[in-house]
Amino acid sequence: MKLVVQVRLLPTPVQAAALEATLLACNEAATWASAVAFEKDVKRNFALREHTYTEIKARWGLGAQAAQHVIKKVCDAYTVLKASLKAGNLGKPGSKRYRRAVEEPVAFRPKGAQPYDDRMLSWQIDQRRISIWTVSGRVKDVAFTAGPEQLATLALYRRGESDLLCRDGMWFLNATCDVPEAPLNTDPVDFLGIDLGIVNIATTSDGEIMAGRELNRIRVRERKLRTKLQKKNTPSAKRRLKKRRRKEARRAKDINHKIAKHVVAEAERTGRGIALEDLTGIRERVRLRKPQRATHSSWAFAQLGQFIAYKARRAGVPVVYVDPAYTSRTCAECGHVDRANRVSQAWFACRSCGFVDHADRNSSRNIRARAWQLWRRGAQSTAPAPPPRQRGRAGRKRSATPSDARCANPSH
Template sequence: MALKANIKAGNLGRPGSERRTKAEGKPIAFRPEAAHPFDDRCLSWQYDAQTVSIWTTAGRIRKVRFACSVDAFKMLRQYRKGESDLVERDGVLYLVAVCEIPETPVDGNPDGFIGVDLGIVNIATTSTGYRAAGRGLNRYRKRQLELRQKLQAKGTKSAKRLLKRRRRKEQRHVANQNHVIAKKIVITAERTGCGIALEDLSGIRDRVRLRKDQRPQLHAWSFHQLAGFLEYKAKRVGVPQVYVDPAYTSQRCSECGYIDRKSRVDQATFACRSCGALMHADDNASRYVARKGQAVWAAGRESRVPATG
């Protein structure tokens, strides 16, 4: 299907071109670790017995037990719908089920917005005073990078086995950190009746110029994943979320609105050259993002009002 779609869209060139001829002549193959999708006819769930019945090329296999957490089982039983994918990771088989959870209606009149400034030194700083420091995570990433380099340089069978066993460990650790941060921010927003305002950092890796020793940190920065976690958690509890233009958030004073790059004294300090406001640079940015989020939300509400006759 992907090959036909690319040919139809013209992504592989004109008929008879070398690239298109090569793509059409190449046999279609599937990765050994690719997911195997099953619909409800091929795979059925028995929730009371906590087993599944799977149709295979060798016939139907019944009473295959599965294990999951209590919360996951409750969600599975209540909201599962559609197909399930069977995947293999590091010798363990997983069933990935699709669950359609209804979204809570978004509060149309939030009591202000919580601004969230995303960064590398501090993963997230909110206008309410919460700061998720990135020092521990950056140290962890550095240790993992050094260990991978040592094992790759060694090149022995035992080193390769260890590399394979540690594969995706850093990804799981980072994802867990982002889940914890996102949950804290969304709980605060829900409790206070506020919305969440985030910077739109799309394409930032292409725009920013850094020294060679700073590039690994930028490319390992998982701001998009954290924003995604915030978005879906906010939707589940009905908290509105908006994205704002990140331009000048590090140079604009959240008190008077004055812009001057010299106001950013260093990474952690912001001292306004106009009104003299002195605060942590990330706190200043998060407060400006909060004000900008309120303006974006108000503008969006005005644009949705039907025109009068």
């Protein structure tokens, strides 16, 4: 399976200047090539190369490999744009966002990521150094830092391209690694149901609740601070805003990684599979009041689901996706479905048999039961490929989605 290992580069000021000049040149050339592709309606790699390759090398001083990667990056961007338009991710045909996407050529950010192959980039992992091509020539002995697990993964499994990117003044390399998978457990003894939520990030059918109250409090505090600084609009306020960029996202990502690792380890230890809800497109199906929108939009449930999926695939743990409709209103003991069963956000009380339980724990038990039924009918699923950026879910599930588990062969 494909995994991406990110390492941080520690270039000297001279090395950083060379890397910055390289990104600027590559992305300026990509923007020009994109305009040519748009004007001539030539968006395939070899066809576009005939129109742009020589000019890119002569005008921006790029090497042969770099010029080819620039052209390929342009073609990939148009491929992604076409898929996004087809999937409806950019609105309906005729909408302002849709028209803007189809009426203008794709433009690249000045410091957008640039791919490198092994001809342009060499690794000395034991010395934590790289040698990298730039428009100023080959830059050697660029230091990088990474954790012990990352270094081991790089040394054993690094394959293919690496992406150079600059973010908030820091330099990174995203290296592609081809990590072997464990044999899939085709005979799980049961399933571990996972209910994803906002108040409680994840609740398992074993009764374990991973609360998100602390994270939600931090999000509210960060949101208020951002609003205050944006209103102030002074140079010092802008510096503070820039410094705090992506801090909340990094915190949420770290929490999601830890939850996913714990869930997969528990399922692997007990010989079970993992049952998740298929929440694709839930944001489009939900109408929220204005105070709820920010909280709902910042909920990274899709990221948590992807982390669980790829970690499960690496460990050989089967994952089944089930229909989320009415799991919060169905009694896990008797199966009675009633809206009144959901007494509050936290509690469930069945109107038929009197069963009382935590609402999220009851939902996770229903998810587990549905996954087990699907598995016995032969609906097997390994970790699926990440869906196109569609995130979000309502506070409770009200709309049905396809009731069969999604079966896919992922590549992460």
